[in-house]
């Protein structure tokens with residue numbers, strides 16, 4: 001067969017994988033950042049789509065149908081009762097060799113690795129899945145009916161959990177046919193997919209012919225507990241959705257939120273560094289190497305020509321790899337702070353910003369949702385981070401401490417996504433100060449940003465989050481303004497964007513208003529600060545200590561049956577399923593060969 005024939009691939013996005021030095025050099029010419037990504041045994045596709053159309057209108061959420069849960073459960077029961085009639089054909093596995101095509105074995109390096117499944121005729125409409133690209137995380141796809149597939153996600157490396165983020169592609173589509181996808185090993189007990197959120201998709205042909213970037217799509221969306229038991233108690237959850245594609249033989253990418261890869265960040269930082277107008281405003285420095293040997297950089301932003309005494313601000317993001325919106329907001333903040341506006345100049349003249357844009361690079365590369373390659377949530381390691389196990393946290397903490405020694409460190413913020421609440425809000429820390437100064441900055445933010453929700457902010461010091469950046473740094477370094485900025489994966493439930501998904505315009509708005517709030521907070525006259533202090537006084541906000549039951553979304557761990565044993569570090573993925581219930585798709589997954597972390601958790 002002629003592998004170079006485009007016709008043969010029926011629109012399949014051919015995956016070229018390179019492993020030898022020669023091949024790497026070849027690809028480096030096409031993609032200069034390629035070889036900076038390491039940390040996975042899977043060789044990665046050089047690119048995944050990044051095109052997001054800024055001119056697209058805001059995309060509405062869907063209105064959940066009243067009977068959707070009932071219908072979804074009925075379909076689930078039918079699948080169990082008539083298990084014998086299902087196709088149960090494994091059509092993709094990112095680690096196991098393909099029975100259809102031995103060349104697709106991902107352990108065969110230095111070759112062009114073919115898709116797991118290759119249709120043999122034009123009539124064969126089986127979808128061809130792929131996830132062996134950066135941030136991709138589909139482990140297995142099982143065709144259960146002609147146009148219905150069960151999908152299994154890779155848990156975070158060295159954990160058996162944290163499946164929530166998803167990113168994969170499929171090709172060989174047929175237009176106007178209704179496909180159904182069931183992601184059957186989700187972990188969280190509830191999801192915004194039941195409150196109007198739609199998955200994101202990208203069509204290669206749509207982008208090529210109509211200049212459409214990532215867009216929201218899908219109908220009959222439902223998230224529910226299924227009947228597959230987890231090893232340590234509790235059940236898995238299913239995200240099910242139906243979708244019709246616009247083109248025959250198209251390649252579609254599907255993701256939980258707009259992907260933002262490490263490669264993207266490296267390109268962005270390079271561009272920033274090379275911009276002559278920003279030379280005296282920003283310096284790029286190396287913070288450390290990650291477990292897998294990727295370089296973690298940080299930026300220093302300020303007016304380096306002006307010797308005026310400056311206050312310090314540290315901003316970090318992407319400690320949780322699946323919360324990609326944090327990277328978009330971070331990028332917009334960097335753009336603003338290094339830009340030409342009058343406000344940006346004021347900020348650079350009065351502050352030194354230290355920015356760590358991606359705290360969990362290995363997690364991002366490997367398609368993790370929450371953990372790093374040591375299998376731990378890095379946002380629980382801030383009290384005593386280990387130099388080898390949590391290098392980016394260890395070195396960022398050193399950076400924060402050094403900034404505090406050098407100057408008045410007035411603000412720390414770590415940017416996150418939130419999977420269970422709508423809106424944009426902050427978590428802070430309530431101290432003993434009766435004037436509740438920690439409320440001021442979030443209130444200024446509310447005044448500057450139409451989508452910021454002060455009512456969703458929370459200032460409690462939860463016991464289970466003592467190791468988070470927010471609480472650990474607040475305690476140790478007494479930074480009153482020590483926050484996480486949280487953005488919903490979905491959208492807002494009030495104001496002019498109610499019922500719409502957040503998009504890049506919103507991320508830009510929050511980034512800019514955050515920067516403007518810094519000016520409001522520290523300008524010498526304190527005009528706006530006095531106004532909000534009055535408001536705090538008048539509205540008895542001083543005594544407010546709202547317990548927000550839903551606030552455990554992302555900064556916190558909100559898995560049901562959160563058994564510490566479950567978070568121990570198995571040397572392979574052990575997706576336990578009930579064999580009786582879902583037929584051959586439940587056969588135990590083969591061990592995935594992994595790059596072992598240098599030391600195990602707890603050592």
Ligand SMILES: [Zn+2]
Nearest residue numbers: 320416554555
């Ligand atoms: Zn988070």
